[in-house]
Amino acid sequence: MTDFAATKALFDLPEGVIYLDGNSLGPLPSAANARVQSMMTEEWGKMLITGWNKAGWMAMPTALGDRIGKLIGAEPGHTVVGDTLSIKVYQAVASALELNPTRKVVLSDTGNFPTDLYMVEGLLRSMGQGYELRTVEPEAVADHITDEVAVLMLTEVDYRTGRKHDMKALTELAHASGAVTVWDLAHTAGALAVDLAGCHADFAVGCTYKYLNGGPGAPAFIYVAPRHADKVRPALSGWLGHEAPFAFDLDYRPGAGVERMRVGTPPVIQMVALDAALDAWEGVDMAALRRKSVELCDLFIAEVEARCPDLSLASPRDAALRGSQVSFRFAEGYAAMQALIARGVIGDFRAPDIMRFGFTPLYIDETDVRGAVDILQDIMANRLWDKPEYRTRQKVT
Amino acid sequence: MTDFAATKALFDLPEGVIYLDGNSLGPLPSAANARVQSMMTEEWGKMLITGWNKAGWMAMPTALGDRIGKLIGAEPGHTVVGDTLSIKVYQAVASALELNPTRKVVLSDTGNFPTDLYMVEGLLRSMGQGYELRTVEPEAVADHITDEVAVLMLTEVDYRTGRKHDMKALTELAHASGAVTVWDLAHTAGALAVDLAGCHADFAVGCTYKYLNGGPGAPAFIYVAPRHADKVRPALSGWLGHEAPFAFDLDYRPGAGVERMRVGTPPVIQMVALDAALDAWEGVDMAALRRKSVELCDLFIAEVEARCPDLSLASPRDAALRGSQVSFRFAEGYAAMQALIARGVIGDFRAPDIMRFGFTPLYIDETDVRGAVDILQDIMANRLWDKPEYRTRQKVT
Incomplete structure (x- = not known):
């Protein structure tokens, strides 16, 4: 209990x-402030640059990813923290499109949070001719999952009304018609019981400053299903998603699995606050x-x-x-x-x-x-x- | 003095x-920890969601941008803080390419920091046929600024050797041959006297955790020259770069000037630490x-x-x-x-x-x-x- x-x-x-x-x-x-103080004084202040290894800062994106993964039914090792939800939406949809190269439609709904639609609009514009973001009423989504649809991108819970999509049913429908799914869990993670693995979700993203209490501007997370994790080549190919960031190679080689979804230097102070916030979920x-x-x-x-x-x-x-x-x-x-x-x-x-x-x-x-x-x-x-x-x-x- | x-x-x-x-x-x-503590306890803790306006969190990306802008010779109102340097490189190069639509080559050098090259590689790959990232030896850059070059992307100071490019001369050369410039100031901001406006630089990006002392994972910054700021349409078109984020429109309309380079929810705790760090630069x-x-x-x-x-x-x-x-x-x-x-x-x-x-x-x-x-x-x-x-x-x- x-x-x-x-x-x-x-x-x-x-x-x-x-x-x-x-x-x-x-x-x-309550615990977050002391944790942040301690990180600032004892780690940043005293370890300086060596904190990246000594204090474990570099490993935090995957460690936090796994803590969140437990709350959303993700397989261990397939969730990573970083950037903002907008950036993670972009990464997920870009990767999903690559898994489905013969199709050019991203289907979403008019109840989606606007930034998800904006980010896809920007992505498709830079990808050039033929790509289309198609938005329909939330209730009409199932009827519009046609064989033109490359990616079904939905936010599970509507930010205005709280209306909830049926993640499992829509994912099944999408897969049956050959589409890849991207689920935004902004209003889900820490609010609902989710079973990403059981739903066979392909990609999921979310933020950590709402129900997860990570603080204003806390980093986002991204989940990539194990069957895709080593196949996708990220559009936002940053050095911390490289196979060997500190080899400083001139060519990009994606890192193992979801690590490739890391981009730049992660926000350590925010991650420490988030880590403290996630303690409240132990045993829940x-x-x-x-x-x-x-x-x-x-x-x-x-x-x-x-x-x-x-x-x-x-x-x-x-x-x-x-x-x-x-x-x-x-x-x-x-x-x-x-x-x-x-x-x-x-x-x-x-x-x-x-x-x-x-x-x-x-x-x-x-x-x-x-x-x-x-x-x-x-x-x-x-x-x-x-x-x-x-x-x-x-x-x- | x-x-x-x-x-x-x-x-x-x-x-x-x-x-x-x-x-x-x-x-x-020394001042950063108390400032972060105060933000966490008095703002996040007591104002909760109202902190975005009451405590001025929402305005911090541009306020911090201007504080940094003073150190790099930027015109006021043309620098904004957010995300990571990798993301800002992507935004700058994507926008620079759009300003130069008939050309397809991004020129850089082999001394550039690898993530800059990786991010451009990812960008060009998603843009499709014909785009090319061309890297030459640092000493050979000037000779390779041909009329094929859409964008010249360089880091002013080499992260390994400290070798410094001549920003003014190379920018002039680039402009003379019709190229747009993106300068990475990672090892410049807070280390050298820079005059972005005087150099007629087009785009500049940088990080704030090196010479600016913003802390591990502190957000990056991006500068867009006034003559371009209202023309570019960001590839990473997030809601906080929208003209009216809280109208929740379904279509993206870029915000005024450099504000359009904002993407998602900014990292408030990191920004407060950075703000405290920038106090050390007052009067320098x-x-x-x-x-x-x-x-x-x-x-x-x-x-x-x-x-x-x-x-x-x-x-x-x-x-x-x-x-x-x-x-x-x-x-x-x-x-x-x-x-x-x-x-x-x-x-x-x-x-x-x-x-x-x-x-x-x-x-x-x-x-x-x-x-x-x-x-x-x-x-x-x-x-x-x-x-x-x-x-x-x-x-x-």
Whole structure:
């Protein structure tokens, strides 16, 4: 049994705040600051350049990759950390296209996070004639997996509504029609039980500053299935993905397996913060986490619908079709969210009218959910965002 | 007058160490740890997601870019920080190629840092037929700037020998023959007086963990000349380079000027460490720094040549042709360097036989230079690397 009261104690949340935006930026793990201080003083400060080997900095991208791999059902040794999610999307799609050289369409959906679409747009433009990024409505994806599709690139959980794709079914469909898959797990890793190996996923990418609590700008991760890992030749072929970086050869030779997806010098300070954050996941059973997440989300929906009739649910009602967030539509959602934040309930807003709330069982419990709805109810019933004192406070937040 | 005794006091160098490897990884600035702690506790910990605006995290890439821009002669507003140097090389060369669409050759030299060559190799491979990376000996670059050359990509200072290209002259030659230039300032920024604007450089990139002391894995920077900044469409088109990232449009529209070279979420913790490190540069006159660097390098050469006859100079003797490092060749250089490190003089080794020493006036002075040569002389005169106690100690370093 995972003890969520114990995991909650691993975070220093500010007094008076109910934090429902861990799906955007996870909070500070209590242990992270001391770990970073120690790295800076004892490693960077005292070991200087020798820290790359002595303190193990150089091995961190794969070590952290494996820690994350355990949470997403990856085979050990096939996940590596580095760069940003945008860069990892580019790497994954470029490699996936190379595995499928006779086809030129990347299929995605209009609910995908924009940077994924932008990065592919840039990639295809530099690849020249004939390549196409085709985006369809999320519900229509399955119908558009034709034999033109080289790569199916999807984010499992929609950043606005929390709508969840069926990773296993869509991967099977894609494979049946000869397409390679790239899954973005930005809103999945640390939120859902995932089984990349069991789904036969080809590539997966994700960020570590949301549910994994790695801190603002924490590095991303990339997973490459074992059957592809030694075949792909990275488009972003940096020296730390070279077979022998310190031979300083003039020609690129890809490193073993997923190591070739490393590019430049990794961000050691951020990696140390992430490493500390990942300690909170030791012993957490992802199935238990998912159950708890569903309970919290279902409770929030029930309470809001009972007490705030002006809000209409934007997320799927069926938990099986939803990630770990709940969104409500409200025409004055921006102002209402500002009032909420002023009262200590931090969610966020996505245009045009979505109020978004993330539920993170590591540090959010039922008391938080009820407390948040109490305040939301007060704000909605009294249209508090229209009051002068809230308009003033909005500027502060 | 720049007071180098005062800048030296800004660094906590370990007792008994003479650090001549700041050209690889700069040391910890005394102020950096407290700044990072404060950011983690007061900003990430207390502001949570609102830190992106409240604490100014989102604006840091351009603010830091401008701080670095001052040290390299860039026009304000044309340098931005992010990602790694490898990624920034890719962005710069991809953009430079687009400005010169009728040509297909990228010219570089065999002394360039390998990752620059690897990244271009990967880029050109994905761009398809006809593109070529042509590498010639460093001394032969000028003769190979033909009308086939789309992009001249060079690292100003050779990472092994310290040999320095003439940026102004080669840029003029390139422009005269219709080529666009990309300068890698990895061993330049914080080491030499540079005048990017005065040289009419087109693109420049660099890292911040060497002479700028930003810490292991600190983010890179990219400069785009004002005349190009609004024309190029980045190959790595990420959401934070979008004109309106938080509009979440499905189509990419490049942001204003160099902002379009931003890609994904920037590494805030690393940026805060870098910001603290850049404080040491306030009031430093780059011409004075260069003079001091030349004095230190010349002194080191003179002392080594007088006292260690087995070492032969690998760097240019003429300071005008050299960066801020000095390299010596010695057949048993690897072992000798390990012995030096065991005695507290930290330089580094580059195959096959180069012992490399960086001179960083911010925290290295004449006493350090003489002290380092005293130890080097002892090691060389007595072949200390052959002694058992040194062989044992090597394993520790």
